[in-house]
Amino acid sequence: MEAHTLSEGFHCDRCGLCCRKVGKFPFMKEFDRGDGACKHLKDDNTCAIYENRPTVCNVDRLYEERFKDDMTRDEWYRLQYEGCRELKEENGNGNGRERF
Ligand code: SF4
Ligand code: SF4
Incomplete structure (x- = not known):
């Protein structure tokens, strides 16, 4: 995944995969x-x-409420991007067209 800087905020490309895994x-x-x-x-x-x-769906609010004392926001974003990448590796690139 391409890198994004803190000033840009968290970048979600709307692959939809995390929202298809709530179950x-x-x-x-x-x-x-x-x-x-x-x-x-x-x-x-x-x-x-x-x-x-x-809150669990809101990367920034979750960071502010639960994780800001444990890591920097950049570190938090990196963890989120890693989770997105793993989901995409497991399921394709999202957009509702891959196997679930
Ligand atoms: S898996 Fe990541 S990129 Fe895809 S919809 Fe969820 S937050 Fe956005
Ligand atoms: S409530 Fe959360 S899991 Fe459901 S569609 Fe919205 S962001 Fe995705």
Whole structure:
């Protein structure tokens, strides 16, 4: 994945993969539409409740509320990018066209 600087903020390319995996996480069960994907995920891979999405879906809010004392924001972003990369390696590049 290409590198992004802190000043740009976290860069999500809307592959949609993380939103299709909520069924794997017990704390996201209420979001599972039945096939493991989030009921708020729209066809264009955007979030129908973006402004009110839970903290776990908000990279910056999650950092501020839970991780800012443990690492820098750059380190946090790097962890997120690593998670995105692993998801893409496991599932293709997202956009709803790969195997799930
Ligand atoms: S896996 Fe990463 S790039 Fe894909 S939608 Fe989720 S946060 Fe965005
Ligand atoms: S609430 Fe929005 S950001 Fe969170 S998993 Fe669902 S669609 Fe994705």
